Structure formats: structure tokens, C-alpha cells
Amino acid sequence: MASLLPPNRRRWFIILVIFLAIVFNYFDRQILSILKPVLKEEFSLDDSGYAVVVNIFTVCYALMYPVTGWLVDRFGAKLTMFFGIIGWSLACLGGGISKSIGQFTFFRGMLGMAEPTNFPAQLRVITIWFPGKMRATANSLCVAGSSIGAIIAPPLVAWLALAFNWQFVFLVAGAVGLAIAVLWIFIYREPPAEVAREAVGTGNPADSTAFTWRQLWGTRTLWGILLIRFISDPVWYFCLFWLPGYLQEESGLSLQQMGMFGWIPFLVADLGAIATSAWSDRLVKKGKQPLMARKIMLTSVAVLAPLCVLTPYIPNPFVTLFIFSIVGMACLSWLFTVSVVVAEAFPVNNVASVLGIAGGFGAAGAVVFNYFVGQLLGTLGAERIFISMALLHPLAVLVLWTMVRPERPKAKVSVGSEPSPTHAPQVNTSELTLNV
Numbered sequence: 075m076a077s078l079l080p081p082n083r084r085r086w087f088i089i090l091v092i093f094l095a096i097v098f099n100y101f102d103r104q105i106l107s108i109l110k111p112v113l114k115e116e117f118s119l120d121d122s123g124y125a126v127v128v129n130i131f132t133v134c135y136a137l138m139y140p141v142t143g144w145l146v147d148r149f150g151a152k153l154t155m156f157f158g159i160i161g162w163s164l165a166c167l168g169g170g171i172s173k174s175i176g177q178f179t180f181f182r183g184m185l186g187m188a189e190p191t192n193f194p195a196q197l198r199v200i201t202i203w204f205p206g207k208m209r210a211t212a213n214s215l216c217v218a219g220s221s222i223g224a225i226i227a228p229p230l231v232a233w234l235a236l237a238f239n240w241q242f243v244f245l246v247a248g249a250v251g252l253a254i255a256v257l258w259i260f261i262y263r264e265p266p267a268e269v270a271r272e273a274v275g276t277g278n279p280a281d282s283t284a285f286t287w288r289q290l291w292g293t294r295t296l297w298g299i300l301l302i303r304f305i306s307d308p309v310w311y312f313c314l315f316w317l318p319g320y321l322q323e324e325s326g327l328s329l330q331q332m333g334m335f336g337w338i339p340f341l342v343a344d345l346g347a348i349a350t351s352a353w354s355d356r357l358v359k360k361g362k363q364p365l366m367a368r369k370i371m372l373t374s375v376a377v378l379a380p381l382c383v384l385t386p387y388i389p390n391p392f393v394t395l396f397i398f399s400i401v402g403m404a405c406l407s408w409l410f411t412v413s414v415v416v417a418e419a420f421p422v423n424n425v426a427s428v429l430g431i432a433g434g435f436g437a438a439g440a441v442v443f444n445y446f447v448g449q450l451l452g453t454l455g456a457e458r459i460f461i462s463m464a465l466l467h468p469l470a471v472l473v474l475w476t477m478v479r480p481e482r483p484k485a486k487v488s489v490g491s492e493p494s495p496t497h498a499p500q501v502n503t504s505e506l507t508l509n510v
Contacts, residue, residue, distance in 0.1 A: 085203045093219040100223030110319040117175040134186030136437030143194040143430015151195035158191025163251030170244030194426035214351030228336035284423035298477025300435040306470040307436030308443035310405040343402030350407040379404040379467035
């Protein structure tokens with residue numbers, strides 16, 4: 075069926091499948107936080123023990139993210155994403171049959187190894203299938219699956235756990251993932267020449283100039299992107315891994331109430347992030363350079379993130395839900411659009427690698443943050459945690475404006491070969507975002 079679709083329709087079907095994959099990617103990782111009280115009792119864990127389980131996933135995720143970015147640039151999005159979905163689905167099934175904390179932690183690590191394949195593959199697909207004037211909107215619709223997964227997880231996980239048992243939740247997630255893997259391998263095609271030419275300026279994206287892996291590390295923008303993700307990602311990881319448990323243990327929501335209301339911040343965050351992405355595309359259509367449009371939008375929403383500092387002083391769970399709805403919108407706007415910044419700033423044959431390295435650094439920042447949350451939440455209280463989170467996005471804004479710019483090599487270099495000249499420090503942004 076995919077081969078019979080015209081390209082302008084096919085790309086939206088591809089986006090739909092990626093959206094579904096990301097929905098269940100996030101659903102799978104959210105199971106742990108929603109079932110935190112149940113799993114702590116099942117495996118006799120305290121907050122420090124729970125943090126260890128979270129960090130096993132996150133460390134594996136951080137280590138594998140750069141590898142999967144390289145795999146996407148080397149072997150393409152289709153096969154890399156297919157095997158990634160298979161891997162994380164099997165990890166979910168393994169979690170459901172685990173009989174000890176050792177077995178369960180092993181499969182959480184396996185989940186962390188497999189899940190990073192989604193986002194480098196997704197960014198390459200967006201870059202080669204969509205021109206700059208559509209890229210941020212298409213990207214946001216695609217990765218909106220992350221928060222949709224977080225939205226459906228609380229009610230669905232709570233219902234499955236209460237109606238059956240906690241193991242059944244993991245088994246259902248694994249089975250759905252295997253079905254999505256089959257759908258992906260059936261529907262995805264590389265773009266035809268006319269679509270690729272509109273998006274990246276060449277009928278064959280493989281012919282585009284690119285930095286070698288060594289050259290990438292010499293670009294200022296790569297280090298800027300890495301710092302941005304390291305600084306800002308921990309706030310979103312807190313929303314994913316700690317907020318559901320915080321609402322139950324500190325704010326007094328039951329598991330049933332968590333199922334009824336815990337999805338609200340993720341829905342608001344999702345809708346808000348799609349709207350801010352569309353706004354940045356609108357700025358491009360009005361004549362702003364694409365990279366400048368993304369910077370303006372990201373700076374505007376970053377002022378909302380420090381609201382989290384109010385959380386421990388207003389212990390009402392519904393006020394906490396409201397605050398994190400706003401904070402979550404800022405977090406997702408950054409996560410959605412920093413990926414587009416990568417596509418605007420680097421050659422097409424480097425975007426997956428750059429996103430992979432950046433995702434690894436973002437997860438590494440979350441590892442550090444998770445450790446301190448696990449140590450401080452039950453001893454010194456939540457105030458210092460929320461004060462720290464309030465500072466992170468403003469710091470990321472400073473990095474964005476001082477370190478991120480377009481990067482291009484002087485001459486065409488095939489991926490994997492050594493170039494003779496070094497990259498040019500400044501280029502015309504029209505080289506990347508053609509037909510905007």
C-alpha cells in the first residue's frame with residue numbers, strides 16, 4: 075500500500091507510524107513511575123533503590139543514544155528504528171515476567187538500550203521528507219507521541235494494574251510494540267528525488283556534504299546543543315519519572331486518582347508544544363531566518379519553566395498539576411524544537427548523529443539529577459530540587475544564544491571519510507533550509 079501512495083500523502087502516513095511508535099515508547103517508560111508505590115512494595119525498595127532502577131535505564135539510554143544516531147546516519151532510519159522497536163518491546167515483555175529485582179532491572183536496562191533509536195531516526199525522516207517551512211510543525215506532530223504516551227499511561231496503567239496485575243501492564247506494552255514494528259517496516263520508504271530536493275536541496279540526501287565524526291566535535295554548535303540538553307532535559311525527566319510518585323506520596327493522590335488526573339500536565343504540555351512549534355514555523359513564513367525563529371520561540375517559553383519553584387509551597391495536588399502543566403509545556407517546546415535546531419544547523423547526513431550525541435548528554439544530565447533527587451527527596455525535602463530545576467531553562471537560553479549557529483564543511487565530504495579542509499565558521503542558512 076505504501077508504494078501506491080503519492081509522496082505528499084505518504085509522508086503523513088510515515089509521520090503517523092512514528093507518532094504511534096513514540097506514543098508507546100513513552101508509555102513503556104512511564105509504567106515504572108506510575109507503578110512506583112506498587113513496585114517499591116513488590117521488590118522492597120526505598121527512594122534510593124527506586125532511583126537506582128531509574129538510573130540503570132537512564133545510563134543505558136545515555137550510552138546508546140550516540141550509537142543509535144551513528145547507526146541511523148550509517149544504515150538509515152528504516153532498519154535502525156525497526157530493530158529498536160523490536161528490542162524495547164522484548165524488554166517490556168521481560169519486565170512483565172521478572173521474578174526478582176535483578177531480572178527487572180536487567181530488562182529496564184535493555185529498554186534503555188533500545189529506546190533511543192526512535193528520535194535520531196525520526197529527525198532524519200523529518201529532515202529528508204519536509205522542507206524548512208513545514209519542519210517544526212511536522213516534527214512537533216510526530217514527537218507529540220511522547221506526551222500522548224504520557225497522557226494515556228496513567229489511566230491505562232492504573233486500569234490494567236487494578237483489573238489484572240502489574241505484570242500484565244508490561245506484557246500489553248510489549249505486544250503492542252511488536253505490532254508497531256511490523257507496521258513500520260511495511261510503510262516506510264525513502265523519499266523520491268523531488269521530495270528530497272525540496273527538503274535538502276538534492277535528489278539524493280546521501281550526496282549532501284557532511285562533517286566526519288571527528289569534525290563534528292570541533293564545531294561550537296555541537297557543544298552548545300550538548301550543553302542545552304544536559305542542562306534542560308532533567309526537568310522533563312523529573313516530570314516523567316518522579317512527578318507521578320510525588321503526586322501520590324507527597325500530595326496524597328491515590329493510584330485511582332492518579333489514573334483520573336495524572337495525564338493532565340502531559341496533555342497541556344503536548345498541545346502547548348505543538349502550538350509553539352507552529353508559531354516558530356509561522357515566523358519563518360513571515361521572513362525570519364529559520365534558526366532565528368526557533369531561538370525567539372524557545373526564549374519566550376523558557377520564562378515559564380521557573381514556575382516549578384512554587385510547587386513545595388502549595389501542596390495542593392491540583393495546584394501541582396496546574397504548575398507542571400505549564401512547566402511541561404516549556405519542557406516539551408524545548409525538546410521538540412531543539413531537534414529542529416539541529417536540522418537547521420547541521421548537514422542532513424549529520425543530524426541523526428548530532429541528535430544521538432545530544433540525547434546521550436541529556437540523559438546523562440538526568441542521571442546526575444535523578445541521583446540527587448533520590449538522595450534529597452526523603453531527607454532535605456523537595457524545596458532544593460525545585461529551586462534547582464527553576465534555574466535550568468534560563469541557563470539553556472544563554473547557551474542557545476551564545477553557542478548555536480549554522481555549521482557547514484567547506485567542501486563536500488563523504489560520510490566516514492577524512493576531509494582536507496576544516497569547516498567554515500559561518501554559512502548562509504539557506505544552504506540547509508531551502509524553499510522556506
